[in-house]
Amino acid sequence: MAEQYWIGGFFIDLSRNQITQNKQSQIIAPKALAVLTYLAENQGKVVSQDTLLTNVWPDTVVSPNTLQRSIAQLRKALGDDSKVQIYIKTHAKQGYSLECDVRWHDKASSSKADPADIDCAGDEAVEASLVNGADYETNTTAKPESSQPGLGLMAIVLGIVFLAVMGASYLIPEQTSKLSFGELRSLTATDNKELAGIYSPDGQYVVFLRYSGEFCQNNIWAKNIDTQEESRLTENLGSYGSHSFSRDGKQLVFIESADCNKPITQKQCYKLMSFDFHKALETPQSPSLLMECKNSKIIKPKWLNNSNVALLQEFSNRWKLASYSIADNKSTVIYERQDGNIIDYDYSVADDLIALTSIHHDGHYYIEVLKPDGQVLSSHRIKYPKEIANFKLIYPNFSPVENQLVFSTGRQLFTLSYDGQVSNISLPLDEPMGSPVFHPGGKRMLVIKGHYDSDIVSVPLSRIKQAQSQNLSVLERSILGEDSAILQPDGELIAYESERSGDEQLWITGGKGSRQLSRFPMDTDINGMEWAADGTSLLVNANYALTRVYLDARQQSFPLAYPVAELFQWDSNNNSALLLVRIKGVLTLAELNLASLELRIINDKKVNWADKSESGDLVYIDDMDRFWQSGPAEDLHIEALDGQGRSERRFLVKDNVIYGVNDDFQLWSYALNGDRFELIGELPDNVDYLTDIDQTQLLMTVRVSAKKEVAELSLSE
Template identity: 20%
Template structure:
């Protein structure tokens, strides 16, 4: 008897039934036809007329009959494991099935994410938000494994890159909650699955599920959540069922590392381990004996470099294992081997080309096992079951690093499959998330206008656009308040757009890809718009309506116009250094401005060049000893970046905080938005108006996949 799997339901058309293992429901023939119509193409919007032609096959059908049939089918498909309606209504368009349906060769037809609506609620997505904020903040391209990689023709040692094509022999969607389901973590005994769930009402919780549910048993999950707290999933302690979480108050007032003992699942015991200093880009790990907590910590603010610390949970003493570099993210991901004898970690220097290290707690020795030759924002670091290698998922491939001989193997995934996070069940089975640095730019960001941001009684927030896709960077024309330039992915790829008197005009037709336009700067006279895409610098001449490709070095970020419009100050990443350079537009000559690190350049109201280094704001003197430190971050919840607009100075956090300091009056004001702020764009014409890039919750589920090596070179 042929069946279909519709989320938690097994659908048997010939038997007129759906079954979840615990209950069986019989459906009338009309509902069976209706369900079959939706199941052929899950996620596709089916119009009412198509339903009439396919199901009723009559020239006229009363609207009430269609409404009644949809309502009855929706009611029949409701299930405790579903937090959203199984059938979505698309206003004036039709309906779509929001459940996955397996198709040929074991793959799963995924549901289509809904069109972005500016009036929907938004969530604070922990890991996705961190990644998105970082990608947009550094304004430097983050490549997946499709970027230039070492040649596979090299023959020996660490230079050797083997390539293996993976064939997916099984793929199944395993979560159905609305929102973002990410960071799958299988417990060391392979009995529990923990994952992060960002909900559309703004909550972030952690779900813990028992694996290996037998037929007839209802799926049971434990939710770790709180109305005023964000629950960040960290790691499992080796050889135990102890789960490490970071719990942060939404207002940033308190942060703790907590241990959840699930040895008697579904019951659990909670133990507070130690305080933390707010959001960091990275994960923490408890040692196998429970004596040490390894974690990364920045010197100040979200963008400052992270050091690797080890805290003794008995005595409270803290050791610095790796000092924070002068620039870059520093230490991010941590992963203890199954026996707890080795700690793997990634070190992100200025170039954002990660180095992978092993730390031996017994000998206190650090050993570098890989230095990746291309920029990559890693979201996962996983040990192989035999502890012989590390796995680094990166979009369309998984990089496997042998820790003994440092050889590398690239496991290429089939077209259409992306993996950004994974947790192994065995050598060829894993729970995965499609969350990648590239996916953060798709349907996840929108631009908002904030009027009277620091007046809670009169503050107004409105979305600038109501379109499917993402909008990221923007800048208001310095000479015309009715014009602003912005980047958006509305046509299958990122392009530069101009909003003029309320009308959106597409300015560029660049090659469509996932790499965003993430920096925009107007010249002071309003004629030229400078922007960066894929590390290349472009100018758009608004008078001639002409695009000028200025630099194709693949190392450019954050262009800022000189006060006299004769050139630009740029952030360049070369090798393992990130510094400021000045470009002369007439001669096209580049001259280096800073020599120890520099980023996020800008000019203050007095025309002085300011820049950032390791979470501190400097006034430029000579790029070295004559530079003057102006500010250092004291709040780890705020981005360690100061934005200047006239006499006002702004900072923001991913929790929605915005801080304004008025240099003319000395007054500092703060506010908190109901959205996650990924970037802030001050209005040069109106001090009582701000623009911001905020995060919009896409739909993202976990999957279980099994593979086999198809070919190897």
């Protein structure tokens, strides 16, 4: 089979996993290109789903959704969609066909394209430039030779210059990443969730967290890469965080969190713990306490070469990078920003350097390179390419390539140079992968991959009161996440978020089928959406920016200077939105006037969720799971709801009544006007959170499965 071919003006190069048009190349997943190639080999014929699945995924059981995601990716690359099908046509209950003529590239044949050979609207200039390695000459009319000797000499000189430039282009390295990945294999494929994978300093072990869904806690495990033998390292389940090895590989340090006995400023207390790694390989250990924080949060410990432990510590919504001396039991600040905030950091044992990402006063993201004593060696603004949303936070780690870090945005991998340059280095992945960490040898890399499968369900309120809520009515179901269903005001539609097309998108259902309403780019994050009062549009927080999406798919953007972390509520009549925004790196509750784009700061407390009642009262829950209501002079603590809130679960406010779910999965209500609390009934224990409610029914997101596993990507030779 030919490695290269044309479909219209698109040049497909299987050796590079690329589709190119007008010198603009897109990296496409190999399986998606295999689907396109099989359709190209059967151009004009209807190919059934079963045939495609059999030929593209031989000896592998995959669902039709996998094929549909590949088709969606191809259509996006070719400029098609489900409605305008110029290239790939869907035949209901039959399959797919490629409608454009295909030209297979034979390296021994002439490289010139004949425009008459191409049936679809194409760009032959792209084909010629790709094959010849030079710009295509659009004017092909023959020109007479010049009779002037000077012009001939000039032509020779220009020819020499041209050849020199062309030769230099082969000698100068391309300004792209040197990283290229090949094989992907799972290391911890079990029924549990595994995450936070790292290598031991000798590269022999992978250490990771294994999460127990039954007990909502985890243990730390190790896996011998050569023998595949697994060892549980911790004696008891706990809430353990990311971990780090001492340079000699003898000690492991990590964070453990638990509810404080007497919380003052925060609900959780954080402990820096350690144990002997080699003893733990023989017998699970009870870790030793190094340091405890009751009024600040600590995360992400990294053992430094000087035997101190670096970690991020949060005070008053701002993070500091600190260095903790185990010998002296004392911490010192390595780096902090009063005019911004720290996003993330990583440490290189080999170079004894810290790479840190932060937000500065100008709202932009920067990459700083530091010495462990805090000396800043360089600071550059990160230059985001078009593939990454402007406000998306990134978490880069060191790579084996000099002066380059690596990070993931979900289904794409990138490098980040010390001077802020970002380059796409990999194929779009079939499912999200994050937390890339390189092996000490630099030839392979750990990632955490997996998916979240949830359904949208409806339960009549009468059934909950009769303790019959276990029999749920599923409204929307796929093998991926269906989420955030909300009822159309005075209508029959339900809007929801779904990943069924490969990325988070806005969908609409009326009970008789669904349709995709948005076309947001790859690796989109949706954090909140609300109907307009008239039910003709929705306000969506997609990629940390607000977009109004109409039912006819028209969109209206609202350019805001700050990233929107969460959209809580939209009052379309007063043209205002209740938001959680990131101002100079600090999450802040605010209200936005959508007409003037003026932002009013409400408070500087840590707010986990918020909503407004019909009478305009603000209700929010803080990081200690306490409910508050706006009052005439100050916010009022709703003591009747103490113990009823959970930070990871949303609440609703409808008709001046708050609805929520407590730790015992009981649905409760609280009337703001009458100060009346009521337990309504029991809910299934796989309910993630409530999404909407009316007089007769409750909409919820229920978890079907949540899968994470540690996998390993090998570098291509």
